Amino acid sequence: MSSSKTSENQALAARGWRIWLVLVLLVAIVAGISSKLFSLYSAEQAFLRSQGDKRALRTMLIPAHRGLITDRNGEPLAVSAPVATIWADPLMMDLQDAGLTRLAQLLGEPPQALRHELTANHERRFLYLKRQVTPELAEAVEALDIDGIHVDREYKRYYPSGEVSTHLVGFTNVDGEGQEGLELAYNQILRGEPGRKLVLQDRVGRTIKHIRSLQDADPGESLQLSIDQRVQYMAYRELKAAVEVHQADSGSAVVLDAQTGEVLALVNQPSYNPNDRSELNTGALRNRALTDLFEPGSAIKPFTVAAALMSGDYTRDTLVDTSPGYIRVLGASIKDHRDYGELSLTSIITKSSNVGVTKLALAMEPDAVRNLLHNVGLGRDTGTGFPGERTGVLPYLNERQLVERATMSYGYGLSTTLLQLAQAYIPLAADGVMRPVTLLKREQPTDGTRVMPPGVAPQVLEMLETVIGPRGTGRRAAVEGYRVGGKTGTVHKASGGGYAEDKYVSVFTGVAPISNPRLVIAVMVDNPKGQEYYGGLVAAPIFSRIAAGALRLLNVPPDRWPEPPDSSQVAMQ
Structure with a gap:
């Protein structure tokens, strides 16, 4: 009997020790959580707010208008027209979204091809869909309101004189950088400097609100050529x-x-x-x-x-x-x-x-x-x-x-x-x-x-x-x-x-x-x-x-006039 009571007392003691250990651990966990919550709401509040803002506030570039190229009389030889770029964030997209069919139609490609391209790049955060589209097309795409589809505004270079002046004027690439001719020679003064603005975006990257302008875009300088x-x-x-x-x-x-x-x-x-x-x-x-x-x-x-x-x-x-x-x-x-x-x-x-x-x-x-x-x-x-x-x-x-x-x-x-x-x-x-x-x-x-x-x-x-x-x-x-x-x-x-x-x-x-x-x-x-x-x-x-x-x-007056007929010959006639 005495041995069984001793075993019983030892078991109760061991059980009590374990209960107290669990209680101590629970108290420690609660204290740790309370301490962290206190820290988050006090010492780290500013840091967390800034981190949250970084995930919601974005600095966006404002494209600069490239400088005009004209002839000596002011006739345009190279101008910048407003266009847009359509791009996707495949990671944030629902590939079963019904709007993708309409988007493919607007972009002029088969819906299956568009879905295949997005599926193949599903882990990417940036994918060009179409560049330098008309503002009207860009507005139609924005109206679809598809998660992960974005529209950026930019400019496209247009040359009114076409092939007539192209060897002199040159041209730019799709990013607006001079590649040939005077577009290349004077690229630095024509290109300008893009501006920056602060915007609020949602979790899928859509702009919700324009906060403020950080720096205005500085348009490029115009270039007046000597040619007529x-x-x-x-x-x-x-x-x-x-x-x-x-x-x-x-x-x-x-x-x-x-x-x-x-x-x-x-x-x-x-x-x-x-x-x-x-x-x-x-x-x-x-x-x-x-x-x-x-x-x-x-x-x-x-x-x-x-x-x-x-x-x-x-x-x-x-x-x-x-x-x-x-x-x-x-x-x-x-x-x-x-x-x-x-x-x-x-x-x-x-x-x-x-x-x-x-x-x-x-x-x-x-x-x-x-x-x-x-x-x-x-x-x-x-x-x-x-x-x-x-x-x-x-x-x-x-x-x-x-x-x-x-x-x-x-x-x-x-x-x-x-x-x-x-x-x-x-x-x-x-x-x-x-x-x-x-x-x-x-x-x-x-x-x-x-x-x-x-x-x-x-x-x-x-x-x-x-x-x-x-x-x-x-x-x-x-x-x-x-x-x-x-x-x-x-x-x-x-x-x-x-x-x-x-x-x-x-x-x-x-x-x-x-x-x-x-x-x-x-x-x-x-x-x-x-x-x-x-x-x-x-x-x-x-x-x-x-x-x-x-x-x-050029209105240069003639300097060779027909010789007058011989008066004697006229009289004889």
Whole structure:
């Protein structure tokens, strides 16, 4: 009996100890919970409130309006239109929501495809559904009120002039960043700075309330170009028609204001539509007037003659014997089309005599022609800041390089862009003053730098007018009612370490009007196919049509009037 009572007492003692242990643990747990609750409602209240706000308050970006690009007269070339982006938060979505069928219809895709895309990305928190949609479509999507479907406002770039100005203006990507042309060159000032605002959102990310603006969006600056959109359209139309007629590989044309150096038009073929780049050929992206190099050929001869006049050893009437129609220089034969005999400096330009300019170049200081070409901008950056613009090649020549000096005198052995070539003719139109070219509108003309003595350029300009006359090589460049002058160039294309016999570059560069030069126009057509390939037959007519249209659009008065009929002949009739 005593042993059983002892066991009973031990069991009761053990049970009592366990009860007290449980009670102590319960008291400790309650105390811990009470302590934590006290802490949450006192010391950690501010922290918890901030954490809650972070899950409900959001800082949203306010897109900045990209700066406008206009022509010199304020006509828009690049504008930003309001659009929207539709995106999804698949993790917060009900994939069985009936509204997804209507959403798919609005986005223009099969409902099953949309559901499959959302299912495949069900763990993601962000998924683009469609970008740059119209504001009307965005409003329709918002009206569906589907959990996890969001609409952000942004801007889309639009180019009113389409393919006409695209090589100059360029374009932006879907995020509004400049990718080509001046959109790329001036991206930093065009893009602006986005603003920020504080908003209250619900658990699925929908904006419930706009709290306050944190920072206003800073729109980008506008950019006013030097081009005149009227002249640009007209030049583009004429160049495109000629490239198609002659089945050429490509072509370019540049129109400069001879008084300011401003680019009034710059066009290329082939081109592309920046508003629809779905079938864009990358070869059409190049702004060939600034990136493609070619040997200018006979378009350089006026500068060889100018260098001769600057030497003081020649006048415009000095005779140079070009017989028998060719000359040999260190074993190399340089030829004219025929034996012209004795030619004055004026006739050397009129007839485009290779022999004549070769004799002039070899009779002068070794660097005379090269220095003048450098001073008028060949082989140097034009300073436009255009992405990818090339400087060309203007080699240094010593006195022993007779063949190279000879070929440089008529435009071989050096390379240039069409814009450089047009710029080089500005001093001929401005009495020897060189003005830098610009793609932006100038409020005030620059002073310029004198590269020829006074009086030399006007003489060369009058020589260039004879090229358009009945005995010249550029008769098709004539413009009714205006005195114009210029120089043709027909260059064999370089191929495989030599020159191709059946591929040419046709060039014409000229000035209008001669009496008071206002325009410098350069035209280049690459590899015209067919029987017509000379610069005087291919490029000169393009110059004529562009000059005629530009002079009238700019209200430049005619300087060539029809001669009055002979009064005696009228009386006899």
